[in-house]
Amino acid sequence: MAETPRNSRSQAYRRLSLAEKHDKFVNRYSRRTLFRVGAVSGAALAAGGVLLPGSAAASPGPTVLLNADKVAGSALRPFGRHIAYGADPSQQVVVSWQVPAAVTAPFVRIGTVPGDFSPPIPAEVRALTSQMSWQHPVEEVPPNSPKSITQYYLHARIDRLLPNTTYYYVVGHEGYDPAARLGEMASFRTAPAPGGDGTFSFTAFGDQGVGYNAVATSSLIAGLDPAFHLAMGDLSYALEGEGGHPEEDKYDARLWDSFFVQNEPVTAGIPWMMALGNHEMEGWYSADGYGGVRARFTMPDNAWNGSTCIYSWRYQNVGLISLDGNDVCYNSPSNLDYTKGKQLTWLGRTLAAFRADPTIDFIVVYCHQCTYSTCHSNGAELGAQKDWAPLFDKYQVDLVLNGHNHIYERTDPIRAGKAVKKVPSRGTTDPVKDGTTYITAGGGGGSVSEFPAPDTYLGHETANDTPVPMKYSERDGQDRTKKVTWSRVRFRGYSLVSVGVIAGTGTTPPKMDVRAISADGTLVDQIIVQRS
Ligand SMILES: [Fe+2]
Numbered sequence: 001m002a003e004t005p006r007n008s009r010s011q012a013y014r015r016l017s018l019a020e021k022h023d024k025f026v027n028r029y030s031r032r033t034l035f036r037v038g039a040v041s042g043a044a045l046a047a048g049g050v051l052l053p054g055s056a057a058a059s060p061g062p063t064v065l066l067n068a069d070k071v072a073g074s075a076l077r078p079f080g081r082h083i084a085y086g087a088d089p090s091q092q093v094v095v096s097w098q099v100p101a102a103v104t105a106p107f108v109r110i111g112t113v114p115g116d117f118s119p120p121i122p123a124e125v126r127a128l129t130s131q132m133s134w135q136h137p138v139e140e141v142p143p144n145s146p147k148s149i150t151q152y153y154l155h156a157r158i159d160r161l162l163p164n165t166t167y168y169y170v171v172g173h174e175g176y177d178p179a180a181r182l183g184e185m186a187s188f189r190t191a192p193a194p195g196g197d198g199t200f201s202f203t204a205f206g207d208q209g210v211g212y213n214a215v216a217t218s219s220l221i222a223g224l225d226p227a228f229h230l231a232m233g234d235l236s237y238a239l240e241g242e243g244g245h246p247e248e249d250k251y252d253a254r255l256w257d258s259f260f261v262q263n264e265p266v267t268a269g270i271p272w273m274m275a276l277g278n279h280e281m282e283g284w285y286s287a288d289g290y291g292g293v294r295a296r297f298t299m300p301d302n303a304w305n306g307s308t309c310i311y312s313w314r315y316q317n318v319g320l321i322s323l324d325g326n327d328v329c330y331n332s333p334s335n336l337d338y339t340k341g342k343q344l345t346w347l348g349r350t351l352a353a354f355r356a357d358p359t360i361d362f363i364v365v366y367c368h369q370c371t372y373s374t375c376h377s378n379g380a381e382l383g384a385q386k387d388w389a390p391l392f393d394k395y396q397v398d399l400v401l402n403g404h405n406h407i408y409e410r411t412d413p414i415r416a417g418k419a420v421k422k423v424p425s426r427g428t429t430d431p432v433k434d435g436t437t438y439i440t441a442g443g444g445g446g447s448v449s450e451f452p453a454p455d456t457y458l459g460h461e462t463a464n465d466t467p468v469p470m471k472y473s474e475r476d477g478q479d480r481t482k483k484v485t486w487s488r489v490r491f492r493g494y495s496l497v498s499v500g501v502i503a504g505t506g507t508t509p510p511k512m513d514v515r516a517i518s519a520d521g522t523l524v525d526q527i528i529v530q531r532s
Contacts, residue, residue: 073175080260206232206403214445233277233368244334246283325369328383375405
């Protein structure tokens with residue numbers, strides 16, 4: 001799970017953009033057989049009685065017909081269900097899943113009473129074909145294995161749901177309707193209408209991977225039963241190496257199957273909202289490397305027409321923003337500046353709108369790369385410090401969450417690159433006066449990295465009064481270090497962040513109770529974020 005050392009690649013190749021590397025790669029193979037990404041959608045069907053009044057139950061999507069069925073639908077079972085919210089989680093949910101071969105007329109059926117389901121709501125099919133010639137399977141492949149594999153991802157966008165309502169659902173296709181099999185039923189809950197300051201919680205981690213440590217952190221989410229989970233990049237590690245180097249990165253597309261099945265007990269019922277990591281730069285599929293992600297996930301993607309996993313949304317009184325750190329990453333520059341400034345412009349505009357909205361109390365930004373971290377594995381990201389941090393300061397972002405370094409680290413509140421005050425575990429920070437708190441939560445399960453200083457966390461605090469070296473890359477790729485004082489909590493272990501958003505009382509404003517919890521359930525950090 002470690003990143004590929006830089007000296008394993010030629011510097012000339014490294015300086016190419018991912019779009020150039022993708023072109024170079026495509027030219028080595030037949031454009032016709034390299035990959036295909038297809039999509040199917042059907043006309044919206046009514047889901048009588050369980051939707052808000054309106055014209056469409058399912059959002060339209062692109063239409064590309066699949067090949068003819070080779071396997072009877074009755075012989076195929078859906079797997080790897082995962083759900084996500086739309087930009088309005090009180091009304092919009094996307095149900096996604098996979099089938100092992102092409103199916104006809106895939107659907108989701110929903111209802112507010114278990115077993116009493118709507119007519120089928122059609123799903124869009126995104127078929128993703130990957131050549132074996134550019135893969136390195138992690139499991140033994142038999143000699144009669146095909147030259148390529150095709151993964152069939154299904155996505156049903158459901159709009160006009162009732163707020164604050166539990167829905168039950170099943171997924172199926174022609175020849176297989178599990179409506180009577182309650183064991184195959186899952187459920188999700190829509191958010192209350194936006195603007196209220198009711199109490200709820202969410203969790204976050206990055207860098208999960210596939211394996212028993214990943215199962216442990218996923219199970220921890222289930223136990224906490226949050227309203228949603230933020231999956232902050234480097235999800236499956238189907239792509240080993242740094243990402244963004246299609247001729248050098250090792251890859252096994254089917255690890256994504258394992259990833260989705262591993263997490264299905266949680267993701268079938270709790271929306272996972274994802275951000276892009278460097279391991280999602282799968283340069284085989286598209287010039288930006290995100291063709292695979294676009295087949296596998298459906299995020300709100302409302303930053304601009306064609307943005308991938310860059311989006312804003314809100315859950316009650318919290319405004320949430322997902323950013324693509326690859327766009328500002330000096331340390332791993334394959335997609336550096338690929339949005340040509342669009343992401344930065346959109347970020348400024350979105351932060352301004354959120355902060356001007358009196359019904360939004362907190363702004364939480366999540367992404368993969370670390371704006372501020374002292375872990376030397378991937379270091380801190382100078383591009384994020386230069387481009388994003390001034391906007392986080394200007395609009396008093398309350399919390400920035402990320403992964404990338406495989407540890408837990410919390411900063412003191414930072415403004416203009418400097419710590420404003422010490423906030424130990426059990427302390428309180430006021431983002432209006434103190435600045436933004438940055439948390440790296442990269443202990444999702446992939447592996448554990450090192451700090452240049454001893455761990456210091458709840459119940460195991462050290463004096464921690466000596467500046468710690470922060471490693472970072474300049475834009476030209478030169479690595480440097482700088483001593484910093486804001487590294488307040490460091491924990492090497494599998495873990496996640498759980499944020500409890502607590503309603504105000506009339507005399508006290510709302511607050512966020514931010515906790516870090518290790519894979520065995522131990523509390524390793526806790527702070528209160530409360531704005532004056
Ligand atoms: Fe990463």
